[in-house]
Amino acid sequence: MAERLNIGLFGFGTVGRGLYDVLEETRLKEARIRRICVRNLNKDRGVDADFTDNPDDIFGDPAINLIVELIDDADASYRIVRRALEANIPVVTGNKKMLAYHLRELVELQRATGTPLLYDASACGSIPVIRNLEEYYDNDLLISVKGILNGSSNFILSKIFNENMSYPDALRMAQELGFAESDPSLDIDGFDSLFKLIIITLHAFGRYVEPERIFVYGISSMNDDDIRFATEKKRRIKLVAHVEKLQDGRMIMCVIPQLISRDKYIYSVEDEFNGVVIKGKFYYKQFMFGRGAGGYPTGSAVLSDIMACFYHYKYEYKKLNSESVPEYTDDFVFRIYLRYSADEDLALFRFRTIREKYVSETSKYVVGDISLHDLYTIRDDIRGRNLFVAAYPEN
Ligand SMILES: NC(=O)c1ccc[n+]([C@@H]2O[C@H](COP(=O)([O-])OP(=O)(O)OC[C@H]3O[C@@H](n4cnc5c(N)ncnc54)[C@H](OP(=O)(O)O)[C@@H]3O)[C@@H](O)[C@H]2O)c1
Structure with missing residues (x-):
C-alpha cells in the first residue's frame, strides 16, 4: 500500500x-x-x-x-x-x-x-x-451468535415499549434521525438483520447460506395485544437474528421477533444500539454492544x-x-407465540404441541412448538395477515 x-x-x-x-x-x-x-x-x-x-x-x-x-x-x-x-x-x-x-x-x-x-x-x-469472529473465535468452540443487528427496528421497539409511542411515530423518528434504511421495510421486516446474519455466519462458521433459504419475519404486524402479552410475561419483544451450531454439528439460522426475558443481555439493548451475544463451549457467553447505525x-x-x-x-x-463447516438445516423445533384473528390463519401453522391457548372476543393467541422448517414453508403466506409470530424461548 x-x-x-x-x-x-x-x-x-x-x-x-x-x-x-x-x-x-x-x-x-x-x-x-x-x-x-x-x-x-x-x-x-x-x-x-x-x-x-x-x-x-x-x-x-x-x-x-x-x-x-x-x-x-x-x-x-x-x-x-x-x-x-x-x-x-x-x-x-x-x-x-x-x-x-x-x-x-x-x-x-x-x-x-x-x-x-x-x-x-x-x-x-x-x-x-x-474482524473479531474472523480473528479471535475458533470455529470448533463457537456455538452461536445471536443478537439485535438492526438499530432502526430496535429504536422503534424501544420507543413503543418504553415511551408508549405509536408505531408510525416511532418509525418516522427513526428515519429522521438517520437510523432507518432508505427503504424502511428492510429494517422492520427483518431483511436488514438477515443480510447481516449471512455475513456474520460466513465469518463465524465458514458457511455461506443464500438469503432465500432462511426464515425471516419482522415486527411490522405487531400490535398492542402483543405488547401487552410480552409485558404481562415480564418480557420485551426484540428482533433477533440467530445462528447456532446444533449438537449434531448442523447449523440453524433465522430472523424472528423474540420475547426476551429480563435476565438476557439483549433485554437491555435499547434505542438504535445493537448487541451481539457470542456463545462458545468453554468461555460460555460474551457480549458486544454499541451503536449499530447512524x-x-x-x-x-x-x-x-x-x-x-x-x-x-x-x-x-x-x-x-475448515473440515468442520456445518451444514445448514431448518430441522429444529422451538416454542413460539402466535397472535391471530381468523381461524384459517391459525390453521396455517403445523404446531407439534400446543402449550397454551387463549380466545376472547377481542384477541386470540396460542403458545406452542413448531419446526423452523414448517415456519419457513408458510413464510410468504403469513406476511400481511392480521397475525404476529414471535419466538418464546423457555427460561
Ligand atoms: N445508515 C446507516 O446507519 C448504515 C449503517 C450501516 C451500513 N449502512 C449501509 O451504508 C450504505 C449507505 O447507506 P446510507 O444510509 O448512507 O444511504 P443514504 O443516506 O440513502 O445515501 C446514499 C448515497 O448513495 C448515493 N448513490 C446512490 N446510488 C448511487 C450510484 N449509483 N452512484 C453513486 N452514488 C450513488 C446517493 O447519492 P445522492 O446523494 O446524489 O442521492 C447518496 O449520497 C448502504 O449500503 C447501507 O446499507 C448504513
Missing part, C-alpha cells in the same frame, strides 16, 4: 457524510478523500470537495488507490465492488444487501485477484464483530476498515476451508 490512501468515495448520504466528517475531525495523514461520486450532482452538499456523477472519474484516476463504497443501491454497489477488485484496487463497503447476495463470488474474486474487500461496517455499525458510528467503522487496508489487512476466510 502507498504512503497515503487516496480514497475514491461512492455515496455521500448518511454514512458517506459521516465518514467525511470523521476524517475531517481525525485529520489522519494516512488517508484522505480525493473524489466523491454521487447520483445527483445538483444537490447542495455544503462541503468543499470534488464531486462527480461519473464512476469513470474515480476508476480512471490513477492516484486513487482505495475505493470506499457507501451507496444505497445494491446492484450498483455490486458493479462498483467487482470493478474495483478486478482493477486490483482495495475496496471497503457498507452494503450488507449486496454482500448477502454476492459474498460467495466476492470471496473467490478476492482470492483470484489478491485484492482485499473489507466490510466490518456492514454488519453491526460500530461494533467490530466481523452516520458517525458507521463512518467510524468504515474508517477502521480504511486503516486496516492501510496496514494490508485482509480477511483470510480460514473457516471456509
